[in-house]
Amino acid sequence: MNLFQAITNKHYFDGMFIANYKVRMDKEVSKLLSLLNVNGQPPSLDIRKQAIEAICEAYIEQTGEVPDGVQVQRLGNWLLLEDMTNNHPDKVTREEYPFLTKRQLRTRYNRERADETIEEKLTRQNYLGGKKQSM
DSSP, rough: OOHHHTTTTGGGGTTSSSHHHHHHHHHHHHHHHOOOOTSOOOOHHHHHHHHHHHHHHHHHHHEEEEEOOOHHHHHHHHOOOOOHHHTTHHHHHHSSSSSOHHEEEHHHHHHHHHHHHHHHHHHHHHTTSSSSOOO
């Protein structure tokens, strides 16, 4: 059984979250995030889903608590790795269900705010042939 198959089974994590379990969870999440296959790529989406489910179930069973929000966010970002690293400027029109990273959202808001500050009169004169259009 290779490592990718092992991490998708919650029994792989048996006994890991007994003492000092929050620190241990942080270390295990860091290990998961650093896993790469032979091509230097992260595991497939299905394996990442199964691994996240396995580690969270093991944590909850052993501690009776849900993982910290920080760890859940790190695991969520790992799950959405392809979308988070897609920095194509036009991904909103290329993908069926796109979402923007914080940086992309900030850029979008700045562009939209810049568009709103251009006066309508100047827009008509500069972009519609130089003559003021009648309504």
